[in-house]
Amino acid sequence: MSFLTRRRDFIFSYYPGLIFKNNPEISKKNIGKYLEEGIMLNGPIKRGAHHDGENDLLIKSQGRKSIWLFGDSWGGGLKINENQNQTLAKTVNYNFSNLRIISSGSWSPLLINIARKNRSEIYNEIPDNIILFLDQTDIGNDYCQYRPYVERGFNNELLKVHRNEYVSQEKNLIWGMRILFDDEKSGIIFAIKKLISILYFNTGHGVPGLTSCYYDDLMAWQLGNIEATNGSLTSEYENYFKSNIYEFINELKTLKPDIKFLLVTHDWAQHNLPINDSRRFKKNISTITSQIAAKTRNVESLHIDNRFYTNYGINEKDIYQYPKDLYSHLKNYEVLAKEIGRYLTKNNLID
CATH class of the missing domain: 3.40.50.1110 (SGNH hydrolase)
Structure with missing residues (x-):
């Protein structure tokens, strides 16, 4: 048995419902140092595959x-x-x-x-x-x-x-980025931010078929x-x-x-x-x-x-x-x- 794997050369990965950092040292205070030309374009995006885990x-x-x-x-x-x-x-x-x-x-x-x-x-x-x-x-x-x-x-x-x-307005992606890059240590403040996020996206900002389905x-x-x-x-x-x-x-x-x-x-x-x-x-x-x-x-x-x-x-x-x-x-x-x-x-x- 074997898996098809590809090198991950972009700073974070996003698939539906899943977002994670490829470098634990990255934070919102230093992410600019990692934003090189084309770094957000992985192989599947470049070839128009939308998303592909490439782990057969x-x-x-x-x-x-x-x-x-x-x-x-x-x-x-x-x-x-x-x-x-x-x-x-x-x-x-x-x-x-x-x-x-x-x-x-x-x-x-x-x-x-x-x-x-x-x-x-x-x-x-x-x-x-x-x-x-x-x-x-x-x-x-x-x-x-x-x-x-x-x-x-x-x-x-x-x-x-x-x-x-337009999917950047999609709630899971926005909240996922906050979890990844927010260095807030207070659980109370974190909970308040989560509540604000839920209230914001539950007020109907999305447009079905345009921002999300x-x-x-x-x-x-x-x-x-x-x-x-x-x-x-x-x-x-x-x-x-x-x-x-x-x-x-x-x-x-x-x-x-x-x-x-x-x-x-x-x-x-x-x-x-x-x-x-x-x-x-x-x-x-x-x-x-x-x-x-x-x-x-x-x-x-x-x-x-x-x-x-x-x-x-x-x-x-x-x-x-x-x-x-x-x-x-x-x-x-x-x-x-x-x-x-x-x-x-x-x-x-x-x-």
């Missing part, structure tokens, strides 16, 4: 086929599990030449497409099998968060997804809304999501006509809330991926819901981190990895 997991074996698995933070959960337990590798009896897990938080088909092109260039490889894990957030991320910053070529091919120049905008389609909070039609969310998945598939089929795809989706806890609960999800992206698979050669779909966990003796309350985690991440990714492996084996996708 690689497991090698003696089989014939190469398998690449792409995903967002759920893909990250699968990557951590695989690094620790090799659940997927064991389930398919190591029947592959290499297994790569390529993921980053808040990725969706647009950013996954860019990442795939980058990795094919780095590894000089087009995989035989693609496992595309699509999270429920992906439909909103593609349409609300990334679509306004997409750059395409003369043939309408996807080139880049640029960073949102929060939960109600990302999940507008699943919630059954006709429009998002900024007036976008959720039917357009669906159309755009479909077109980006098809673009990803068709580009790879042009390069390798016999490549096989498995589109994987998973319920959230919100899909199983009481019918009269306003937080309940009325739609599931599995309906989209199953339609794509039914219409497209060498594309299959797998949807995981609570019934799979019943077979392992796992109760619903032990599946998701919800409601503590509004984005319903799993407590453990082993079942998901096993079911992906079983599907690959049962349907002869890697023979």
